[in-house]
Amino acid sequence: MESSAPRTLEDCRALDGRDPLAALRGKFALPETGRLHFDANSIGAMPADAPGRVARLLAGSWRDKGRRSWSTEDWLEKPRELGAAISHMVGAAPGDVVVCDSTTVNLFKLLCHAWKLRAGGNVILTESHNFPTDIHVAQGFVRLLADLGVEAEIRMAESRDRLADMLDRDVAVLYLTQTDYRSSERWDMAEINRLARAADALTVWDLSHSAGALDIDLAGDGTDFAVGCGYKYLCGGPGGPAFLFVNPAHQGAAWPAIAGWMGHAQWDRFLADYEPAAGVSRHLAGTPAVVANEIFGAAADIWRTASRREVAAKHESLTGTLIALLDRECGALGARVTSPREYGRRGGHVSFAHPGAGPVAEALADHGLVGSFRHPDSIRFGLSPLYHSHEDVWNAVAIVKDVLQREAWRDPRYATVAI
Ligand SMILES: Cc1ncc(COP(=O)(O)O)c(C=O)c1O
Known part of the structure; x- marks a missing residue:
């Protein structure tokens, strides 16, 4: 889709009329109240058939068949099936x-794995702005190594322009989140992977704020390892499972960090001695979360039908429209877009700053527009190419303008701000 900003509501409707993904909106159960949830960066919408699928699973498989379902249903295959469905x-x-598992657990698994396979060096290089759980996982891992008598060190780039200089031969693993969870700045993965390879470092990427919105090419860009959240743009359900990717070049090497029975080559023989399963399956640890996977399955069926290029093109068009309208309608009212304006440098969401951001976010929610506040002065809007339209964006900006113009956010009832 073209990304030149529409100027009128009719322009927005015309873009929606040409949207090749328009039919996918009907596959989601959007809020009945007509509220706009611009929070796909936090919790993606519910696939319309998720409740029915879960109800069938609970009654048909759990209640009526009980443990027989382990053999009659595809519960144990789900981690691979769902991975395959979103892989494109x-x-x-x-x-x-x-x-x-969760993104946090998968980060730990793959950071350990990358460490084992490293060419040399003992440094994990990341950035100080990385998401807290990513940093904590690295800190915990380095402490574990220290407890075991192995020296390792975390180095943090304080700003993005420092990273390339810090990527020297001491670096074992380059450990980054592609899209910054506050500003939405995005790393160029192909370029960073190339720099890492030149320094003999392995890459571990967190794609939580990218997957399901951007055009990501893990194989083409030479990524070593990646993880990502399942419940944001991928719409896998609140707290639902995450994903992990291992480059085929690394799949046969080394035991997984968590050697569990679901990652055993012959798990159903209940052997005492561990033997890693072939390929990426060895990184499965324990019993899959069956109910959560059923919800994810409803989203996976939608993803199977989506083209990555069309998803990214619509995402560019939606977020470009949002930025242009925020600038035009709300710029003079104190809203300042802080996300990169160039699409190649922008991740999943759009952030804007306002001095009253916390109460503004509360007032917006009360007026039908859900975004998220991030300390100290930022509001984030996460747009999904699967179920948002340009008309939604138009309506959302009208709400922002109204709340700012009337200073509705100054009402004391908006003083308590949700995260
Ligand atoms: C970049 C990033 N990584 C990881 C997570 C969360 O990981 P988990 O699902 O393990 O809590 C988030 C949550 O917002 C995130 O923004």
Whole structure:
């Protein structure tokens, strides 16, 4: 889709009329109240058939068949099936992605794994603006190594322009989140992977604020390892499982960090001695979360039908429209877009700053527009190419303008701000 900003509501409707993904909106159960949830960066919308699928699973499989369902249903295959269903969205082959555990746990698994396979060096290089859980996982890992008598060090780039200089031969693993969770600045993965390879460092990427919105090409960009959240743009359900990717070049090497029975080559023989399963499956640890996977399955069926290029093109058009309208309608009212304006440098969401951002976010929610506040002065809007339209964007900006113009956000009832 073209990205030149529409100027009128009719322009927005015309863009929606040409949207090749328009039919996918009907596959989601959007809020009945007509509220606009611009929070796909936090919790993606509910696929319309998720409740029915869960109800069938609970009654048909759990209640009526009980433990027989482990053999009659595809519960144990789900991590691979779901991984295959979303793999094209991140530019990976179907067999190189599995859906399991949380992003945090998968970060730990793959950071350990990358460390084991490193060419040399003992430094994990990241940035100080990385998401807290990413940094905590690295800190915990380095402490674990220290407890075991192994020296390792975390180095943090304080700003993005420092990273390339810090990527020297001491670096074992380059450990980054592609899209910054506050500003939405995005790393150029192909370029960073190239720099890492030149320094003999392995890459571990967190795609939580990218997957399901951007055009990601893990295989083409030479990524070593990646993880990502399942419940944001991927719409896998609140707190639902995450995904992990391992480059085929690394799949056969080394035991996984968590050697569990679901990652055993012959798990159903209940052998005492561990033998890693082939490929990415060895990174499965324990029993899959069956109910959560059923919800994710409803989203996966939608992703199977989506083209990565069309998703990214619509995302560019939606976010470009949002920025242009915020500038035009709300700039003079104190809203200042802080996300990059160039699409190649922008991730999933659009952030703007306002001195009253916390109460403004509360007032917006009360007026039908849900975004998220981030300390100290930022509001984030996460747009999904699967279920948002340009007309939604038009309506959302009208709400922002109204709340700012009338200073509705100054009402004391908006003083308590949700995260
Ligand atoms: C970049 C990033 N990584 C990881 C997470 C969360 O990981 P988990 O699902 O393990 O809590 C978030 C949550 O917002 C995130 O923004």
